[in-house]
Amino acid sequence: MPRLFTAIEIPAEIGERLALLRGGLPGARWIDPENYHLTLRFIGDIDDALARDVSQVLGGVRRPGFELHLDGLDAFGGRKPRAVIAAAPATAALVELQAEHERLMRRIGLAAEARKFTPHVTLARLRGVSSRQVADYLATRAGFRTLPFRAERFVLMSSRASVGGGPYVVEAAYPLGAGSTD
Known part of the structure; x- marks a missing residue:
């Protein structure tokens, strides 16, 4: 039973910049740079038949490519921080x-995503890290921003159940730009 999600991959040169942010936060579990991505839709643990349906409907997406950049660091979790992220x-x-x-996911029978879409790349998962430590970490890295990069495709990825951060496998890739109306 695969655990699936759709995402935009982060180019290697942007991943290298993000990797320079690793460290300086005791108790953080840093995501490996090859696993950086921007999640579009978490799908979850589904059976193989539904996974085929997901792959098929995603193949019908026709959108132009576009530019993205990462602009600032933040944390999810408030007083009990659980992740450090680079925002998009x-x-x-x-x-x-x-x-x-x-x-598309709702059309094939999946429940609506409960969380509001907040575009980001997860850099670290946190456990037992105080909000003060996170605030200090973020303050020393204020002003982080990447150069723009082009999203030329999105991917369907799978992950194994783990305590965080991969490994992720690209199951299928879908080009942006092909057949778009722009």
């Missing part, structure tokens, strides 16, 4: 692609 602006092209994935 919610551009129209990104939000529309994510919304199409949501519609």
